[in-house]
Amino acid sequence: MRSVEEHAKIVSDLLSPSPSVNVSLHDAAGLVLAHDLIAPIDLPPFPNSAMDGYAVRAADLPSFPITLPVSQDIPAGRQDTGPLTPGTAARIMTGAPMPDGADTIVQVEKTDGGTETVRIDDAPPAGIHVRTRGEDVRTGAVVLHAGAVIAGPQIGVAAALGFAELPVRRPLEVLVLSTGTELVTPGQPLGPGQIYESNSYMLAASVTAAGAHARIAHFVADDVDAFNSALSAASTGVDLIVTSGGVSAGAYEVVKDALTGRGVEFAKVAMQPGMPQGAGHFHGIPMVTLPGNPVSSYVSFEVFLRPAIRAAMGYEQLTRPALRLPLSQPIDSPAGKRQFRRGVLDAANGTVAPWGGPGSHLLSWLAGADAMIVVEAGVTHLDAGAPVEVWLLG
Numbered sequence: 001m002r003s004v005e006e007h008a009k010i011v012s013d014l015l016s017p018s019p020s021v022n023v024s025l026h027d028a029a030g031l032v033l034a035h036d037l038i039a040p041i042d043l044p045p046f047p048n049s050a051m052d053g054y055a056v057r058a059a060d061l062p063s064f065p066i067t068l069p070v071s072q073d074i075p076a077g078r079q080d081t082g083p084l085t086p087g088t089a090a091r092i093m094t095g096a097p098m099p100d101g102a103d104t105i106v107q108v109e110k111t112d113g114g115t116e117t118v119r120i121d122d123a124p125p126a127g128i129h130v131r132t133r134g135e136d137v138r139t140g141a142v143v144l145h146a147g148a149v150i151a152g153p154q155i156g157v158a159a160a161l162g163f164a165e166l167p168v169r170r171p172l173e174v175l176v177l178s179t180g181t182e183l184v185t186p187g188q189p190l191g192p193g194q195i196y197e198s199n200s201y202m203l204a205a206s207v208t209a210a211g212a213h214a215r216i217a218h219f220v221a222d223d224v225d226a227f228n229s230a231l232s233a234a235s236t237g238v239d240l241i242v243t244s245g246g247v248s249a250g251a252y253e254v255v256k257d258a259l260t261g262r263g264v265e266f267a268k269v270a271m272q273p274g275m276p277q278g279a280g281h282f283h284g285i286p287m288v289t290l291p292g293n294p295v296s297s298y299v300s301f302e303v304f305l306r307p308a309i310r311a312a313m314g315y316e317q318l319t320r321p322a323l324r325l326p327l328s329q330p331i332d333s334p335a336g337k338r339q340f341r342r343g344v345l346d347a348a349n350g351t352v353a354p355w356g357g358p359g360s361h362l363l364s365w366l367a368g369a370d371a372m373i374v375v376e377a378g379v380t381h382l383d384a385g386a387p388v389e390v391w392l393l394g
């Protein structure tokens with residue numbers, strides 16, 4: 001049987017690093033910056049006031065209280081601010097340009113708020129409430145480094161520097177296709193022997209959460225010709241095809257039947273759930289064939305595809321945050337397989353509990369879990385209190 005690590009390498013080797021593309025600031029959220037971002041301007045671009053108040057020369061205020069004429073009014077956005085006349089104050093608003101010659105802001109609360117003259121009661125510390133040019137970012141500085149994951153603050157600083165677009169690693173286009181004659185689209189009536197198709201929605205959401213773009217192809221019955229033509233029709237322009245179902249040992253294994261010896265290699269991986277796996281190419285497009293049991297599909301995605309997709313898209317953090325926590329209940333695990341069990345964290349006690357049984361059809365328990373418990377292949381039993389590896393989901 002193939003080890004989890006061996007299959008993980010086979011899957012990640014299928015994908016090439018995604019290229020750099022420019023996207024709008026809005027579309028950059030969650031993606032990885034492809035190149036260093038160099039500041040084209042200073043931030044702030046000009047000295048400005050941090051408070052609503054009065055711009056003064058500290059040297060013009062020998063004693064207090066003092067009343068000064070107000071020589072100009074400077075709202076934010078004013079473009080024709082003149083120098084400060086000596087012996088006067090300029091009324092100024094937050095973000096407005098400092099008049100040349102002024103070095104200090106007296107905030108309005110420390111004055112009588114006058115518009116013709118202003119009385120200042122106490123000495124302001126010289127230089128206070130002035131935001132200097134380039135105090136935040138200097139022109140030419142690397143403000144964001146290649147590899148940074150772009151979120152609100154990174155988008156904010158890029159916009160503040162005047163960038164309308166950012167160079168990012170292009171999100172992979174991932175096609176998800178479920179197989180199974182028993183499947184019915186949610187919302188339609190369910191006949192005898194039928195179940196609602198859930199894997200494509202679950203996998204597509206997982207693809208999106210991993211940072212890539214998901215496309216769902218309508219599921220196909222266990223029919224090789226239907227499978228091949230659905231894949232050919234839907235796979236134009238995709239970077240990765242992910243299928244679910246049709247890879248185990250029975251008759252009607254449509255994915256296996258269609259692709260064995262035609263670019264995809266099928267193997268048993270020493271894990272539970274997720275034992276039957278396949279990886280290869282369909283007409284040159286990287287392809288990973290996941291088992292159909294819903295929990296197996298999800299676990300396989302987490303173990304193989306999420307890290308591979310993230311590596312191809314340039315993320316440094318490929319795996320889920322992991323901890324070692326004591327179990328609050330015992331666990332049994334099959335010999336010779338790495339077991340991935342659904343878990344629930346108990347933050348107050350610093351423990352993790354298995355959540356539901358090991359069955360790979362127990363989808364509601366997966367939906368209720370916030371952790372994955374990893375039991376190594378050589379271990380068949382763990383007592384309560386034993387430390388285990390725990391991946392934090394979500």
Ligand SMILES: Nc1nc2c(c(=O)[nH]1)N[C@H]1C(S)=C(S)[C@@H](COP(=O)(O)OP(=O)(O)OC[C@H]3O[C@@H](n4cnc5c(N)ncnc54)[C@H](O)[C@@H]3O)O[C@H]1N2
Pocket residue numbers: 178179180182183195196197198199200244245246247248249250253273274275276290291292293294296360
């Ligand atoms: N004789 C053996 N039988 C099975 C073996 C084996 O080694 N020998 N392996 C078992 C394991 S482990 C798994 S996992 C499954 C994998 O089977 P397939 O990948 O071929 O998947 P299917 O047979 O098509 O479906 C399995 C199960 O999942 C349900 N399913 C499938 N697709 C969906 C979907 N899109 N949405 C919701 N549910 C889905 C399907 O109805 C089946 O119940 O094989 C075991 N058998």
Ligand code: MOO
Pocket residue numbers: 271272273274275276291293296360
């Ligand atoms: O390995 Mo299968 O994936 O148990 O359910």
